[in-house]
Amino acid sequence: MASRAEPPDGGWGWMVVLSAFFQSALVFGVLRSFGVFFVEFVAAFGEQAARVSWIASIGIAVQQFGSPVGSALSTKFGPRPVVMTGGILAALGMLLASFATSLTHLYLSIGLLSGSGWALTFAPTLACLSCYFSRHRSLATGMALTGVGLSSFAFAPLFQWLLSYYAWRGALLLVSALSLHLVACGALLRPLCLAEDATVGGPWAQLTSLLHHGPFLRYTAALTLINTGYFIPYVHLVAHLQDLGWDPLPAAFLLSVAAISDLVGRVASGWLGDAVPGPVARLLMLWTTLTGVSLALFPVAQSPTALVALTVAYGFTSGALTPVAFSVLPELVGTGRIYCGLGLLQMVESLGGLLGAPLSGYLRDVTGNYTASFVVAGAFLLAGSGVLITLPHFFSCACFSATTSRPQELVTEALATKVPLPKEGLGED
Numbered sequence: 001m002a003s004r005a006e007p008p009d010g011g012w013g014w015m016v017v018l019s020a021f022f023q024s025a026l027v028f029g030v031l032r033s034f035g036v037f038f039v040e041f042v043a044a045f046g047e048q049a050a051r052v053s054w055i056a057s058i059g060i061a062v063q064q065f066g067s068p069v070g071s072a073l074s075t076k077f078g079p080r081p082v083v084m085t086g087g088i089l090a091a092l093g094m095l096l097a098s099f100a101t102s103l104t105h106l107y108l109s110i111g112l113l114s115g116s117g118w119a120l121t122f123a124p125t126l127a128c129l130s131c132y133f134s135r136h137r138s139l140a141t142g143m144a145l146t147g148v149g150l151s152s153f154a155f156a157p158l159f160q161w162l163l164s165y166y167a168w169r170g171a172l173l174l175v176s177a178l179s180l181h182l183v184a185c186g187a188l189l190r191p192l193c194l195a196e197d198a199t200v201g202g203p204w205a206q207l208t209s210l211l212h213h214g215p216f217l218r219y220t221a222a223l224t225l226i227n228t229g230y231f232i233p234y235v236h237l238v239a240h241l242q243d244l245g246w247d248p249l250p251a252a253f254l255l256s257v258a259a260i261s262d263l264v265g266r267v268a269s270g271w272l273g274d275a276v277p278g279p280v281a282r283l284l285m286l287w288t289t290l291t292g293v294s295l296a297l298f299p300v301a302q303s304p305t306a307l308v309a310l311t312v313a314y315g316f317t318s319g320a321l322t323p324v325a326f327s328v329l330p331e332l333v334g335t336g337r338i339y340c341g342l343g344l345l346q347m348v349e350s351l352g353g354l355l356g357a358p359l360s361g362y363l364r365d366v367t368g369n370y371t372a373s374f375v376v377a378g379a380f381l382l383a384g385s386g387v388l389i390t391l392p393h394f395f396s397c398a399c400f401s402a403t404t405s406r407p408q409e410l411v412t413e414a415l416a417t418k419v420p421l422p423k424e425g426l427g428e429d
Contacts, residue, residue: 142270
């Protein structure tokens with residue numbers, strides 16, 4: 001483990017960015033493209049949309065709810081062996097899913113087993129990346145998360161093509177082989193020990209301080225609301241288009257259009273996050289609001305041109321909010337608590353990931369179309385953007401704290417906040 005007084009803003013950090021790029025592609029690229037399998041599962045098992053939606057939702061929820069486990073294990077053993085183990089579990093879950101005879105089998109294999117593997121990969125990788133960058137953290141995070149957009153562009157039509165030639169069982173076998181590459185991503189991670197790490201205490205002390213941290217708790221609530229509506233198009237957009245009379249392949253290709261816009265949005269947002277002065281949370285609120293509006297407008301769009309334009313807008317704004325969402329967290333809690341903070345954040349916001357898609361499927365079953373599903377999804381994102389306004393110094397020109405620009409003050413702040421303060425919480429003022 002390398003030891004430094006402050007983040008190097010480069011060096012081996014770019015290899016960590018490369019690892020995070022492929023890791024995000026193999027986790028969220030697969031999740032975002034799983035809507036292609038949704039229609040096949042409905043037909044194969046003869047189940048309602050709400051029940052089939054639980055497959056992806058359980059996977060998302062387990063990935064996020066299990067993130068504190070991955071964070072705690074990374075604190076003890078380092079992120080490399082934890083992420084490599086997660087890659088094996090993710091591949092094994094997809095392999096077992098190819099033999100499924102019921103939805104329960106898919107819940108356990110994809111939702112529980114693969115979701116557990118994803119839980120051991122995502123949070124440790126992003127936390128390791130945050131330790132390597134300070135001044136260019138938003139850009140590095142945005143570049144790492146472009147893997148989601150590229151893989152979504154490639155995976156949606158690829159999965160549809162695999163379904164056409166090999167059926168859903170053969171397609172899941174090949175997805176399992178892809179997921180095994182997460183082991184190589186974990187091998188690239190090199191832990192970095194910063195000066196602040198020795199001053200924030202162990203995992204339990206960090207958890208106690210975060211639970212008394214007012215801004216962190218409000219930020220967690222905001223991302224939980226955002227997460228509830230965020231994944232709806234990637235689960236139900238293909239089905240919505242087929243309700244409008246689209247063929248399966250063009251409908252799946254529209255997910256690729258969203259993925260390209262997502263890719264551009266992540267890079268642009270990462271650059272703006274480092275270039276624009278003031279709190280990064282303001283950018284996050286802007287992108288979240290625009291994403292919520294675009295989601296609510298989906299039922300209004302009927303013509304192919306309008307649907308493509310709206311998909312481009314949704315892809316760009318939803319991609320843009322992701323890197324800044326992860327850049328806000330180190331500003332709130334510091335890099336010394338980033339492993340624990342990111343794990344706890346992922347666990348709580350898993351409630352949104354768990355309920356979002358089934359709620360959308362339930363509204364589809366009740367109303368007969370996806371109009372209410374997309375409107376409610378947009379409302380959740382708009383509610384989340386409203387909570388972001390309550391973060392400290394949101395309307396000021398200064399950042400939440402000087403932690404990212406003056407690393408030497410991190411040690412002083414961490415020593416002062418090791419024991420939770422009463423009432424307002426750490427860093428409230």
